[in-house]
Amino acid sequence: MAMYKVVANVEVALDGVQNGMTFMLGGFGLCGIPENAIAELVRRRINGVTCISNNAGVDDFGLGLLLHNRQIKKMISSYVGENDEFERQMLSGELEVDLIPQGSLAERCRAGGAGIPAFYTPAGYGTEVAEGKEVREFNGKPHILESALTADFAFVKAWKGDTAGNLIYKATARNFNPMMAMAGKITVAEVEELVPAGELDPNQIHTPGIFVQRIFKGVNYEKRIEQRTVRQRG
């Protein structure tokens, strides 16, 4: 009785994406980003979009590719330090930017998926992040009211997935992917390995298939490393 969420490829998976939409994209830095979906957005020249993503990629990879083509109207992120073109577009006013604390970003996506329209957090109180937001004290400590985030499409990347849309991520490539999967009106999951429903241990799934509308096996993952740090043997 399991659902069948598999689509043939990234072209089909992105059916319905349009200019001006809001997208969520999983990943932290270049780790766990939906490389196939990003490439397809670039190929289709979808523009005027709002992207909710912790980072903005680097100049020539990840969301940096969309930035380079001026496809992004607005970014909602927490840290964009690895991208010169981003900083240039932002400082020149070409790009709208909403920078928000990383924990609030994660929680706002989860809230969007979980039907929680708003919640209070201490993060950002007393800073410009709090401007225009309600402040309320709980247990003697000031908190600000943050609202849920949702998206027309959420693009997530997992390690393994099954035909019912259940997902398992690998290591720190998990990051924002599970919350964004929850918050997409249409959530598109690309996976490195796609297996029949029933092959994944039901007790060990990170994202239940109910949050995923379309799934496909991604190709040609580059998985670029931003900071290759090593230690010497011995």
Added chain:
Amino acid sequence: MAMYKVVANVEVALDGVQNGMTFMLGGFGLCGIPENAIAELVRRRINGVTCISNNAGVDDFGLGLLLHNRQIKKMISSYVGENDEFERQMLSGELEVDLIPQGSLAERCRAGGAGIPAFYTPAGYGTEVAEGKEVREFNGKPHILESALTADFAFVKAWKGDTAGNLIYKATARNFNPMMAMAGKITVAEVEELVPAGELDPNQIHTPGIFVQRIFKGVNYEKRIEQRTVRQRG
């Protein structure tokens, strides 16, 4: 460098529990309840306590044992239908009871552990659950403000645990345990199987050890089934 959270047994694990405290207890019905911790609370005759637990056990097992001994002053639960003594004490006014929607209970525990003092939910709007609570509209739909729950001790039960306090639950015995583990000032985990740190797959842990202060291998699990329903072969 891993933390070492192991204590010898349930007696040591409950060091510091006192009359009048607030406890959280994992479990749904009798599934996934901390049987050893409950037995020890009964043995010590700890009384005047507030128990936060989805259910109240049955007359002769689970939290029903504490109810029977009048050890509980107040219950915060969502469903107490399987316990006649509970209903008797509640209707006679001997027991204070705060009944709250199951989803709000789960989310309030999570919020308590996650540093979210309050959040809005649509559950309970227009009912007596909403009495005295702030109502606010989001996207044209009324929501009520619910606050975080925490406890002096959280007692949780897991399937496997390691010496660093990392936990894996089995099937639907997971239920409220992960959120309550987050929300206890002191969280005591009892497990069926206790292994050295490093033996559990880091990618497949349900409750990170940071939420657990004490862990021990439980004994004599009864795991009573409330409704043994089967179908015929053939």
Added chain:
Amino acid sequence: MALNKTQIAQRIAREVKDGQYVNLGIGIPTLVANYIPDGINVEFQSENGILGMGPFPFEGEEDADLINAGKQTVTLEKGAVLFDSATSFAMIRGQHVQLTILGAMEVSERGDIANWKIPGRMVKGMGGAMDLVASADNIIVAMMHANKAGESKILKECTLPLTGVNCVKKIVTDLAVLDVLPQGGFKLIERAPGVSVEEIKNATQGKLTIEGDIPEMVF
């Protein structure tokens, strides 16, 4: 003749659409799982932490760690997934579970539902019902049209403490299928085999709209 519980479940099963995630309440709603038409793929959610809940286990294969929200031993379908209560209600509150089928003591003209408490007499708690009715896009109620004393449970206003307001979309009783109209009031959709419109009218306290010929259910 009025429907029995099995027939109520059978009738409700026809409302389930392909690809839906469905939460079934305790009692009659649980039976709906047995009557999903061929070709309709659905997954059942149990709010204690299952998506893809299967039938009861064979004797000897019960697992105390695998129960449904009614505390009954169950099994998993292929592709099932297990999760905690917060995630479960994230699915429900976030409207990922599209259809909720549950029982009721009373339903009112504007779709209010009461099913968790009889003051001073019965207090079992609301369990997950308040989250479910506050959230699901579609809520179908399975209930008896009247109580044992013959008093209607399909009312102008609920008399018992509410579980949720303005939420029920459809009711299947032993006598009829009713829609709750967006503007309030009930609309008669079908009648049980051999049950007359007049009978249903008499058993319904709330405002009932009857338009044209009302078809009889076929089983």
Added chain:
Amino acid sequence: MALNKTQIAQRIAREVKDGQYVNLGIGIPTLVANYIPDGINVEFQSENGILGMGPFPFEGEEDADLINAGKQTVTLEKGAVLFDSATSFAMIRGQHVQLTILGAMEVSERGDIANWKIPGRMVKGMGGAMDLVASADNIIVAMMHANKAGESKILKECTLPLTGVNCVKKIVTDLAVLDVLPQGGFKLIERAPGVSVEEIKNATQGKLTIEGDIPEMVF
């Protein structure tokens, strides 16, 4: 002589207590992990989803899917656990991570910190810093006492956009260890080897309390 970055990290490492969960920011704080005294067990949290973060991998063993919050390839200690960003910040916001060590551009007398933005010039974003400083019980800042132009960064009031207010508890700079007093103002705790109290006084714009003999750090 003023401390170098390694020495600042070494000095901060002495503040870490046995059994603590610690979050290390990018830069000098990252180095602290190398100097935890023997017999002190701590676990490092990386806000992108690791508890029990280990050292860099051996060459050839880097895994693109296993990085820290500074996007560097890392490894896992025994007993480590991986999780998503919401769970990570639940740990942080919920004060389960007890100690945060991070860099700063400015710190004020009342413990305000600025470290994420220079208007019109540098906007990298706050990342997880705002959540961390709003939450941790203990926050230690690693920073230079003055900027390259010799202007103090230990101030009466921050001039840059704030990351958090009233949160920094201790500062270790190239010149000194300072406590931020609960009532506001800095208290000189230790001085770098060969650095005079006068020198520190001159390099500190905010109110500085000096009581008795100020010991020199020993390395």
